[in-house]
Structure formats: structure tokens, C-alpha cells
Amino acid sequence: MSTATSSASARTLPPRTAPAEALLENGDRLLAGEFLRRYERMPEVKKAELIDGIVYMPSPVRVFQHGVPDSLIQMWLGNYAALHANVFAASHATVHFDRDNVFQPDAVLFIDPKQGGSIQIDDRGYIINRPDLVVEVSASTTSRDLHAKFRAYRQHGVPEYLVWRVTEGEVDWFILDQDDYRPQGLGADGFLASRIFPGLRLPVAALLAGDRRALIDALK
Numbered sequence: 001m002s003t004a005t006s007s008a009s010a011r012t013l014p015p016r017t018a019p020a021e022a023l024l025e026n027g028d029r030l031l032a033g034e035f036l037r038r039y040e041r042m043p044e045v046k047k048a049e050l051i052d053g054i055v056y057m058p059s060p061v062r063v064f065q066h067g068v069p070d071s072l073i074q075m076w077l078g079n080y081a082a083l084h085a086n087v088f089a090a091s092h093a094t095v096h097f098d099r100d101n102v103f104q105p106d107a108v109l110f111i112d113p114k115q116g117g118s119i120q121i122d123d124r125g126y127i128i129n130r131p132d133l134v135v136e137v138s139a140s141t142t143s144r145d146l147h148a149k150f151r152a153y154r155q156h157g158v159p160e161y162l163v164w165r166v167t168e169g170e171v172d173w174f175i176l177d178q179d180d181y182r183p184q185g186l187g188a189d190g191f192l193a194s195r196i197f198p199g200l201r202l203p204v205a206a207l208l209a210g211d212r213r214a215l216i217d218a219l220k
Helices: 002-011 034-040 063-083 146-157 204-207 212-217
Strands: 049-051 052-058 086-089 095-096 101-103 107-111 133-138 160-167 170-178 181-182 190-194 200-203
Touching: 034 095, 034 101, 049 146, 063 086, 063 107, 063 133, 063 212, 101 146, 146 160, 146 181, 170 204, 200 204, 200 212, 204 212
Parallel strands: 133 160
Antiparallel strands: 049 052, 049 101, 086 107, 095 101, 107 133, 160 170, 170 181, 190 200
8 A cells, every 4th residue: 555655656746857057147156168158048138247257247227327328438439440441349249368257348449350450259259369449338347347357458468448437427548558557647638549549539528528529520
């Protein structure tokens, strides 16, 4: 009798299923390969980064703290690229630096590798060394942008790094000098300017004021 009862109970157990594939979770500690494998299984996630081996998945984007400032940067760089056939601007492209750092900077600018640029892109379409210019629009991410990501960009030789601290109304444009970043001082005309890209000038007051026409005019 006990045997029959045991058999009946066994038949009512749910069937075994294969374990679910692990997905990204904020705060996970992963290496780059596993981070990218999980990220590629999550097409609904628009941005995730691996910084010093820790997964960061940002909160929803606020309009005036990030969305509008980001669009101004994309417009400025996009117009510059439109005027220079050997230059590409890209937004939120994945940059795979090393086993602990996989970033999605807000914007990058780089010289076409087919026309002498040094950037490298792997067969999955990820940047695997360094863009020539990286821009981060920083509201809630300032501490990471100016510390952990700053160190990684410097270590991997990104020549120019621009951080717009939106909440503070400040713009930092760092130039790699030998093996360290130095902040570029604002010119007497109120502009910051690239050392790599001729004519790439940023009127800081106009950027902070959201003056789109002045941003475009500065490139002419």
C-alpha cells in the first residue's frame, strides 16, 4: 500500500525543466565575456555597463537632466561628422576595453579606420580599443564618470574625454598628456576645442543655454 502511494505521489510531481539562462542584474560581478553574453540575450535593455567588474543598469532617463542634453551633444557631433567625410559620430555604442570594463558612452567621435583612423571594431560590431573622443552626459552618474570611468579611459589611452556635468552646469574636457589627463582651460572666446579634430569647437555658454544654432555655427 505504501509503495502504491509513493508511486502516485511521484507521478504528480511537475516535470523537470532546464535551468533558466542567467540575465543581467544590477550589481552583478561578472567578467566581460559573460556580461556581453547576458546582455545580448536582453534586447529590451537599452543600456548596461560593466565598470570595474560590476554591472550598472541605469534608471529611467529624465528629459531635461539627460535626454535633452544628450540630444544637444549628438547634434553637435553629428553636424561635425557631416562636415568631415573621414569622421564618424556614434551614440551609445559599446566599447569593450578589457575583462572588467565594457562601457556605453553617451557619444564617441572617431576617424574612419579605412582612412587612417586607429579605432578597431570586432566582428560583432563592438569597439575594442579606443575612440578618439568620448563624451559622457553626467547627471546621476557623475561620481562614476569622473572616477572609475575616468581611470579606465585614461588607462586605455582615450585621447580626449568630455564630461558635461548637467546638474552643476559645468563642462570638463580632458586631454591625454603622456599618461595622464589634464583639464583643458576655457579660451578667451569662451570655447573649448579638440586637439585631434580640426574645427571641433564647443561654445560652453551656448551648450549650457541649449542654444542649438550657436553649437552648429561654432563648427563652421
